[in-house]
Amino acid sequence: MSAHAKKRKVDAECRVFKKNWTAKYLFTEVGGKAVCLVCGEQIAVFKDYNLSGHYETKHAEKYKNLTDAERARTLNALLAKLQKQQGFFTKLHTSKDAATKTSFVISHKIAKHSKPFSEGEFVKECLVDSAALICPEKKEAFEQVPLSRRTVTRRIEDIAGNLELQLQHEVASFDFISLALDESCDVRDTAQLLVFVRGITPDFKITEELAAMRPMKGTTTGSDLFTEVNACMDTLGLKWDRLAGVTTDGCPNLTVNFIRARALNHRQFVALLEEHETEHSDIGYHTAVRWLSLDKVLKRVWDLKAEIQEFCEMKGKDIPELSDEDWIADFAFAVDVTALMNELNTKLQGKGLFVHEMHSLVKAFKRKMHNMCDLLDVSLHIHDRISSLRSMLDLAAVELPQNKIKKLGQELLVVGGLLEQFEKCVGQQREELRHLKELEESFKENVGGVQHMKDNVPAHMPKKRGPANGGEAAVKQDEAVQPAQQPVRKSNKSCIRSMDVITLPEFESIPQYMRGRVSYDQMNAAVQSINTAVTAKYKILHQSMKTLNNYTRKLHQRFKEQETKDTKGQNFVVEEDIRAFSKIKVDKRFQGILNMLRHCQRLREMRGGGLTRYMLL
Secondary structure, eight states, X not given: OOTTOOOOOSGGGOOOOOTHHHHHHOEEEETTEEEETTTOOEESSOOHHHHHHHHHHHTHHHHTTOOHHHHHHHHHHHHHHHHHHHHHHHHHHHHHHHHHHHHHHHHHHHHHTTOOTTHHHHHHHHHHHHHHHHOGGGHHHHHTOOOOHHHHHHHHHHHHHHHHHHHHHHHTTOSEEEEEEEEEEOTTSOEEEEEEEEEEXXXXXXXXXXXXXXXXXXXXXXXXXXXXXHHHHHHHTOOGGGEEEEEEOOXXXXXXXXXXXXXXXXXXXXXXXXXXXXXXXXOOOOOSSTHHHHHHHHHHHHHTHHHHHHHHHHTTOOOGGGGOHHHHHHHHHHHHHHHHHHHHHHHHTOTTOOHHHHHHHHHHHHHHHHHHHHHHHHHHHHHHHHHHHHHHHTTTTSOOOHHHHHHHHHHHHHHHHHHHHHHHHHHHHHHHHHHHHHHHHHHHHHHHHHHHHHHTSOTTOOOOOXXXXXXXXXXXXXXXXXXXXXXXXXXXXXXOOXXXXXXXXXXXXXXXXXXXXXXXXXXXXXXXXXHHHHHHHHHHHTSOGGGOOHHHHHHHHHHHHHOOGGGTTOOEEOHHHHHHHOOOOOSHHHHHHHHHHHHTXXXXXXXXTTXXXXXXX
């Protein structure tokens, strides 16, 4: 019978520390153990026999003759001493964490403002000197902030790795993505390819971030650009079948004009502008922002056309276009159209725009251009008529024949009719503008309704994704037509398991004593947090070591150390993974939720090596 008897577990006895033991045996509870206030020895099991035995053996001889008042003063002094010791270690740990956090914040500022990494030592010197004057008692805390050049370098690498890891977590939830590519040269004439990614999630959350900056030290052909973009997508784990569009910028820069081509001409032109006291003090040289600054350059040339013509005449350079009224009219039209295109371009570059909003902007621009064409036709016709009248009025000094006077009257009637038509067209434009404003208000109301629905979508709702291009249906159809063909099997290595949400009947089947005050939404929020941690963890494990930075390599090594032979082919997380990759708080309530998930057969525990692994079923 004794051979098969189960061993008694101390934890299962649920013993509680009694308050009267503090005054009776000089013990207190610290971290679930009884600690002697005199010698500091710890006793794991809360038993009167154990505590009294320790006190009678080691301290009774010294404290048995104390009166009640003396014993109370001694007990308070021992308790105060213990609290002081605990507060010292807590304060030391808090000060160290604050110094490390300060080091990260300052390193982030240095990198954000493109300062040399050695600036950290200068910043620390300034902090220490300032603290010595403002708060001398805090000077030692500032001296503990690590800001050496090597430390700043490590901090920036860790921040960059964390940002890249956050971006990898974000892109995993994208349904569709678009890329924007820009290639330009740095100060060392090395071509740098900037890759921007924009993605949208199933709940219409839009993310726009710089995905990578890759140097192009060799050629910059289309094949080279595709190779670098493909490597960037592999690093982030993006799939080509989710790509909705690619935007590149290949238009040339504005060329150098006559005035800015030579330094002497430029200085003389600036002096001329100062002499005339014009609104503008210079003229643009060239632009690297293309359309956004082209409008400003053309507008500047239009404002200074008289000064430009005067300067060119002084230099003996004939520019007949500046004296041609038709060319000036075309140039003015080009300035206005470019300004409208610049306005449209600026609106389309705003963050968080949906497709229907961009479509409305483009459609309104097309309507505006169409109306301008109609107005231009009417204006040209009126201009021709007025020119004809002007030429006939120049003959006023000469006695006109009767037929000429009659023709002049007819022309006046035609001009009057055209002016009435012009006024009618302006009225129609005003009416259309009013309708457009009403349409804009309607769009705003619809966007507000969509935003309200987006903000009130339950967090536990499952988000099922169908095939982006009918790939799964095509595979099934091929299998039906060619049953002899072996299907291509994906490696289990790339398959990351996720936990299904808890249904309402499952939640109601959990016993009330186990549920406590945990709500249905809180439980499914915990499910989503665990799925996020599992996805982030195994996404790193499935990547090649060559593509990982220092931060993710450390995580990869830690994940490998957690695995055992019993976890082979399984997906699991530990509490440290949940803290690192999700925002949920791992506390007693979360432990209770884990118990309910085991009850619902969503996961199971596996202990060993000082770790508790939560295996997904």
